[in-house]
Amino acid sequence: MESFKAHLDKFISINDEEFASVMSFFEVLTVKKKQNLMLEDEVCQFKYFVIQGCLRKFFINEKGIEQTTEFAIENWWISDTFAFEKQIKSTFNIQAVENSQILAIDYDAQEKLLEKHPLMEKYFRMVYQTAYAAAEKRIRYLYEMTKEEYYIHFSTLYPWFIQRIPQYLIASFLGFTPEYLSEIRAKLRS
Amino acid sequence: MESFKAHLDKFISINDEEFASVMSFFEVLTVKKKQNLMLEDEVCQFKYFVIQGCLRKFFINEKGIEQTTEFAIENWWISDTFAFEKQIKSTFNIQAVENSQILAIDYDAQEKLLEKHPLMEKYFRMVYQTAYAAAEKRIRYLYEMTKEEYYIHFSTLYPWFIQRIPQYLIASFLGFTPEYLSEIRAKLRS
Numbered sequence: 001m002e003s004f005k006a007h008l009d010k011f012i013s014i015n016d017e018e019f020a021s022v023m024s025f026f027e028v029l030t031v032k033k034k035q036n037l038m039l040e041d042e043v044c045q046f047k048y049f050v051i052q053g054c055l056r057k058f059f060i061n062e063k064g065i066e067q068t069t070e071f072a073i074e075n076w077w078i079s080d081t082f083a084f085e086k087q088i089k090s091t092f093n094i095q096a097v098e099n100s101q102i103l104a105i106d107y108d109a110q111e112k113l114l115e116k117h118p119l120m121e122k123y124f125r126m127v128y129q130t131a132y133a134a135a136e137k138r139i140r141y142l143y144e145m146t147k148e149e150y151y152i153h154f155s156t157l158y159p160w161f162i163q164r165i166p167q168y169l170i171a172s173f174l175g176f177t178p179e180y181l182s183e184i185r186a187k188l189r190s
Numbered sequence: 191m192e193s194f195k196a197h198l199d200k201f202i203s204i205n206d207e208e209f210a211s212v213m214s215f216f217e218v219l220t221v222k223k224k225q226n227l228m229l230e231d232e233v234c235q236f237k238y239f240v241i242q243g244c245l246r247k248f249f250i251n252e253k254g255i256e257q258t259t260e261f262a263i264e265n266w267w268i269s270d271t272f273a274f275e276k277q278i279k280s281t282f283n284i285q286a287v288e289n290s291q292i293l294a295i296d297y298d299a300q301e302k303l304l305e306k307h308p309l310m311e312k313y314f315r316m317v318y319q320t321a322y323a324a325a326e327k328r329i330r331y332l333y334e335m336t337k338e339e340y341y342i343h344f345s346t347l348y349p350w351f352i353q354r355i356p357q358y359l360i361a362s363f364l365g366f367t368p369e370y371l372s373e374i375r376a377k378l379r380s
Contacts, residue, residue, distance in 0.1 A: 059330065059334075061334060062334075067333055067334070069329055069330055069333065070326075080326070082323035085319060085323060092330075114312070118308060118311070118312070121308070121311040121312045121315050122304070122315075124315045124319070125314045125318060128315060128318035128321075128322050129318045130275075131318075132271055132321045132325060133271035133272035133275060134272075135329065136260075136270070136271055136272065136325070137272060138325075139325065139328060139329065140249065142332045143251075143257055144249075144251060144252075
């Protein structure tokens with residue numbers, strides 16, 4: 001779990017003893033590609049942190065198509081924040097995109113962790129602040145850009161996105177059909 | 191400032207002495223309707239908390255039209271989170287929608303506040319968590335709903351929105367022309 005320690009060190013000062021105690025609140029999980037971690041209509045029990053691999057969050061739209069709204073790679077959190085904090089049923093699904101190693105924490109463990117290690121309040125404040133800042137930008141893009149522009153923007157900013165994520169999931173994220181995405185890619189290459 | 195104390199009490203336990211110290215990090219401002227608080231291409235110096243009134247955040251789109259992305263009424267924060275935390279130029283504007291009383295805090299004051307009152311880490315963790323949860327939902331709506339559906343959803347969930355916000359700003363938020371918004375409202379009434 002050295003990578004999680006290195007990640008925490010970017011935000012807070014935490015010694016080895018404290019880190020061991022912090023880790024005791026988490027479960028370490030190994031999940032296979034396409035394994036489901038959360039299903040809609042189930043209470044959102046966990047928040048997930050990606051040590052290695054990639055997860056995605058999606059919902060089923062009214063046409064029955066999977067609409068991906070978020071990916072999480074190394075050092076990123078993923079959950080249905082609203083459903084997790086209220087401990088209610090989620091309207092999203094979370095699934096592994098790659099074989100992954102992840103940390104999971106449930107609501108009670110999170111509350112106990114924050115009580116025992118108030119320093120983790122600072123860590124999560126900064127995590128949510130960064131996530132919210134990214135969401136503010138993303139909402140602007142959804143207003144401002146066509147989906148084609150958003151694809152170009154996204155793939156320029158996050159080359160890992162194009163390299164790691166299967167094409168049908170990129171299409172699911174952008175709300176394209178896979179065929180339309182192929183057309184855009186062909187156009188960009190030419 | 192009793193309303194800010196009451197707001198903080200929902201998240202953390204803070205006594206009168208601590209609250210007086212917390213308040214010393216904020217400036218209290220009175221702003222007039224349509225007064226600008228932040229302009230794009232200026233460094234984002236402040237985060238604002240609305241005591242009374244309403245602020246909005248917008249950008250100028252490529253057609254030269256103001257696109258509102260966010261409103262803040264009582265007990266809500268508004269800023270360009272990314273630009274504030276990095277202390278860089280913003281690409282948004284913040285303006286008063288109504289005569290308002292607000293709190294402002296700059297980056298240095300925020301850092302000092304958090305150092306002196308670590309309890310405020312918990313408060314801001316919960317503020318950002320709630321804001322991020324709302325943004326996750328909103329991103330889903332932007333995928334899932336037509337603008338007409340979004341208008342109906344928004345006005346059902348937040349009646350204050352329709353009651354307080356001038357119609358041309360509701361149009362600016364939804365990305366409608368004011369004429370198209372009038373048409374939708376007429377259709378919904380009939």
